[in-house]
Amino acid sequence: MENTVAQTYVMPRIGEKAPEFTAVTTQGTINFPADYKGSWVILFSHPADFTPVCTSEFMTFATMEKQFNEANTKLVGLSVDGLYSHIAWLRTIKEKIEYKGMKDVEVTFPLIEDITMEVASKYGMIQPGESNTKAVRAVFVIDPKGIIRTIIYYPLSMGRNFAELYRVILALQTADEFNVATPADWMPGDDVIVPTAGSCGVAKQRMESKDEMHCYDWFFCTKKLDKETVLKKVLKK
Ligand code: BEZ
Secondary structure, eight states: OHHHHHHHSOOOOTTSBOOOEEEEEBTEEEEETGGGTTSEEEEEEOSOSSOHHHHHHHHHHHHHHHHHHHTTEEEEEEESSOHHHHHHHHHHHHHHOOBTTBOSOOOOSOEEEOTTOHHHHHTTOOOTTTOSSSOOEEEEEEOTTSBEEEEEEEOTTOOOOHHHHHHHHHHHHHHHHHTOBOOTTOOTTSOEEOOOOSSHHHHHHHHHOOSSOEEEETTEEEEOOOHHHHHHHHSOO
8 A cells, every 4th residue: 555655656856846735743734835935945754753863863953943044944854653753752852862962952843744654655755665664864955936956865774964954055045046056065155156158259258257257168167156145145144
């Protein structure tokens, strides 16, 4: 039965509208993505409540939530556990777990209960080669218009790098705001890539230009974009 449900849906892809759903969460019912219009959202799944890797992830994400919110980004978690399991696990985290200097951690972002696996199946989070009964660690970054902009999947055994997820948010917003692309390992303050010149004339001009642009070849030009300018735009600071 689980496999039948999982096979009913096509995996969502980057550039497509985020599949719609209504779900019960630890913060009440949500209509997704409609309730998040105007915000970036990270919709992420974890395999199971009361498991160690997931606990380390939730403590980290909850501790960083303010930082994500300042970048106009909301967090929404999901697992195929029920609501009472979610509530009990989050209470245990707050009351009992101290990990890497994090303690008394309250998870205030919604955690979806998905016992039917309906949402997990819609988002391709059930990957039977890894598990038929648990969601893998999926990350969907959805923009303020409800379009999927980044998808990352991790296996059950590997905790995510949340600094990287924050970098993804900053890089996507920087690309949108400044009409640029971001090179390997880009961090705010690093040079950004300008769109490829549409004609040979423009490319030649760029190669010879003495302004802030630097061309490595006709197809690969960068320019400076200082950290303050990026953060001012993205974090409105
Ligand atoms: C964990 O979060 O620790 C975990 C969950 C499912 C499978 C393996 C590890």
